[in-house]
Amino acid sequence: MNDTTTDIPTRDQGYTLRLFYAGDEPNSSRARANLQVYIRKRFDDSFSWEEIDVLETPAIALQENILVTPTLEIFAAGSSSRVLVFGSLDNKDILDSILPRVDDHARQR
């Protein structure tokens, strides 16, 4: 597992976030809005994340094995295993619990 960590882009911000969504499907739009609000509150303005529309670029869904939309993919810096969050991200507590969890995981390594 360790030898693949170099493939994962690590950033100073500690996490790599990618949100896969499906065009203007209601729960996709809600997830995008929720994520934006959450990140503004928790991180500073320099924190960046990626949003990928699987309807626009289905080849990425195929490549990344994204079955569910919206899916938030979280990589902790230095970690090769991804954590997926399915859904419209309505529950902020869940994100709160996952982001440090990924953090701890990274620290342990």
Place this chain on the structure above:
Amino acid sequence: MCLLFGETSFFIQELKLAEITTIPKVPSHVEGLDEVLEGGLPLGRTAMVYGAAGTGKTVLGVQFIYKTALAGTPGIIVSFEESADALKQNANSLGWNLAELEQLNTLAILTPQIDFQAVVSGSFTLSGLLAMLQERSRTLGARHILIDGIDAMLRLLPDASSQRNELLRFHNWFVEQGMTAIMNTKMHAKLPETPEFPFLEYAADVVIHLSVSRNDPQPSRRLQVVKYRGSGFKRSSFPYTVVPRYGITVIPISMQRVIKNSGERRVPTGHAELDRMSGGGLVKGHSLLIAGPSGVGKTLFVSLFAEAACTRGEKVLLLSFEEGVGQIVASTASAGIDLQSHIDSGNLRLITHLPETAGLETHLYHHVQELRSFSPDHVIVDSITPIGRMADQRAVFEYILRLVALCRQMGATCILTRQVASFSLEDTLKDIEFVSQLDMILSLIYIQESDAVDRALLVLKTRGSGHSNRFHRYTISDDGIRFLPLAGRRPEKETFDGQPIAEE
């Protein structure tokens, strides 16, 4: 009584077939299934296949995609349960090379991984998966799709309404694309005879149920079409088997009945006395059951018949579930019957399968193939008793029904022997559901005298002709079978039309 009912419904289905011109169909490439589906799967629509583990759901779906891709129509296999490598290996064991078609770009395997570690927060859909399918089918130009394990896909979703909605979305996409789709699913854990997600039955245009009976020493597999929107289909359940290269092979019963009675050809039984008793011998295409206890001479009768037929230059297929070829030849040779020279000349073909080596439907499949390739004038099964060891009454009934029907269709006489446990006449016919399918029944019995036991033959039934109603005593010696004169008995009665048969 059930039988009579079954026959009537066959005719009703035939009538329906004539009236309705059905929707466009695509051949399933599953031997026998198109006959059941009256042409094949509905073109551009969705079929659902459900059944317990080990029934061959995946084989059926892969067979359709592989064989149609081989014929040039691109198709996708989406599997939630097996890896692409496992799928290819299993297909290889049937002689199907999926990798080759992948390289030719007529077949694609998609194995979406379900992430069970994922955390759920809020509502979601399977648009990602749909986008994956769209992308892959677009690049391939796919016309056919198999979703193997759609239950696994639906289980991703939190509740029944989102499961229904998502299924509908996939279904609508298939329809929009004009894709012919097969979805496979498991059985419901609690409800009998029901798929895992019962609403799948409503969404699909065709529903096929595969089942396997596990009570018998050799499990028997059955296929039944539960519904077919916009088309007629054969409603009964059919035995099927999985054969290398062919994959799933369904064994439908021939609906064609030989109606012609005029010009029917009589076939000598190999024994002049017996010809006379049975009103002139056997009729070509008819079936005959010889029932009797062990040692009474059943095998001798059929061997004499086989020898006589082969000597006349006719072809005989002898199927045995007990003795090996050498054993049969040797034991009949000791009774003065020469089967070996007829095997050598090619007029006689002797096939032995131990019943335990395969399911009865697999035996039936091989026997049907044998019949088609050899096209014999006569088929003898000596005896049908061992198959009762490994299959239930119904499976045995189906085996015989299909064999008899095919023989009738091919114009071959079909002779079955059956061992009965006791000496009583009732036992001869006990538990034989297929009696009404048979054209002639001979009962061989032991008759107890005060100081000896004699053998005797009784013609119990002949269809369409008269026959003797008497017990005819016979002896077995090195010269074969000799009937004893009917001395000191009341005059023989004709049972068919009241005309006495002239005594010789």
